[in-house]
Structures are given as C-alpha cells and as structure tokens.
Amino acid sequence: MRMDRMNANTFRTGMMFASIALSSLPSALGAQPASPAATPSTAPGIRQLSYADLADLALSAQVVAGVTVTKAERLKGELAPGLQAGNARFLIEAQTAMLLRGAEGLPGSVSYIVDVPLDARGKAPSLKKNRLVIFGNRVPQRPQELRLTSPYSQVTWTQNIESxxxxxxxxxTASTAPPVVTGIGNAFHxxxxxxxxxxxxxxLTTPNNRPISLTILRRPGEQPQWAVALGEMVDDSASAPARDTLLWYRLACFLPTTMPERSTASLGASDAQAVRDDYGFVLKQLGNCGRTIAR
Incomplete structure (x- = not known):
C-alpha cells in the first residue's frame, strides 16, 4: 500500500478497522467461509442470493446501502492478518448511492474492509466503479466507516436484489410485521x-411473547388446510403465508425440524402423533428455507 497516499491517522484507522472487521466477522451469519468459493461475489452472475439470504443479511445489519466503489486499496502482508489463501483484502472507499436501512443516515462516502476471491489465474478482481450493496454496522465515533456484518456482506447490485x-x-418495519420465531410452545389436538x-x-414462541400460532384443519376427502394467526384468536382472515414474504421466512427458516416432546407432553399418544403429523405437513408446505450461505 502506498503510504504517500494515506496520512498516518488514516493508516492507523485502516489497520484498526481491518483488525475489527476481519477478526469479528462471526455474527448472525457465522464465521468466515472455509473456502474461496463461499466468499462474497463482486462480479455479476457469480452468485444467486435467495430471499432467505437477503433477509438474513438485511435484518442483521444496522446499515444496508447501495454504493459505488471510488477506490480499492489492496492490503498485503502485515496489513492483512488472517487472510485466507485464495483471497485478496481491500480497503474500499465508496460513494453512497442509496440508503435502504440506517436510522442515523449515512455520509456521502464510506470506507470498509472486504475480502474477495482471486480468479482462476490468481489475480484480484477490479473493484473500482463497481456498483454494490453492502450490509454493515457502524464503527463508534467513525461515521464514515462501516464494518461488514459477515463474509457475505458485499454483493453486486442488481435491480432484483434492490427490489x-x-x-x-x-x-x-411495518406495524404489522410478524415477530421473530424462536421455537414451539404448547400444542393441542x-x-x-x-x-x-x-x-x-x-x-410458537417469540422474544417479546407476541402471539403467533399455526392451525391445521383436516376434513375427510379434502386436502388439509393450514393457517397462521398473529393474534390471540384465529379468525377467518388467517391464511398460509406466500413464499418469499417475511412471515414465510420467519417460519421456513426458523421453525425446528421436529416437534419438541415437551410441546405435546400433556396430550395422549394418538393426539400427540396427530400434532406431529400436522406439524410435518406445515413444514412440507413451507418448503425449504433456501439459504445458500452458511449461518
């Protein structure tokens, strides 16, 4: 890195930020990936992110922003501690193009550290002028710096991803937003x-005890019907959630794969088995969560 282009304070800031960003990457999405193929993509078409991937990234970050890279300074040697083989580390300076999440706003330009995979020839990608979406947390007392929340938190901008x-x-952020699901409470049949x-x-259980429940109805000769209620009472407006909605994500990605025994402990054997069968039906209807990046 050319020291004539960075003053001593900026250099110390970059080093501090690199240390924090890369040593503290384990977050809502887990530790740094084990192979270059799992690292974030900065070239169009390399990685297709699912709804669940984007929800994981967006809901765990203080800031979600669209940026355009104005400068990408590669960090080597002692300036890139812990860098995995097959990756290159960059100190990025970028112009803020849009702010999708960030209660305190965001300056017109930001900086952050990112690791990106080398290509098949061992060359680092050209990042300057790339249009990206980043997911980060604020660095205390450094309003222009962000710390990416995970190894996957820089992705190439597309209109579909933005939408x-x-x-x-x-x-x-809506008042009707479904709560986070943490598990299963009692069940009845x-x-x-x-x-x-x-x-x-x-x-279902939630962090703030907001009510949410699943109801499964069976009638002879008919397909079972199920619905989600977000209140104390189940009414006619309750229905099954559409795929790729926040309620679907809360259920498909966070419900346990099996019914806990304690949830049916008060039921007789036949009723407990019926609840387990109905729960399995709900999981099948929800389908796979669709994550492509590790949590």
Missing amino acids: LLRAILTEA VPGAIPGESESQIF
Missing part, C-alpha cells in the same frame, strides 16, 4: 365429530 431488499425491509376430521393448534 427484494426494499420489500423485506418495508415488511420488517381436537378430533372432529366424524372420522377423519380434526384440528391441531400449535403455539
């Missing part, structure tokens, strides 16, 4: 008046 992020963050008819209700 999905806007939809996710709009839903998340009531057989109907005729054979093959039944109703199961499964209560």
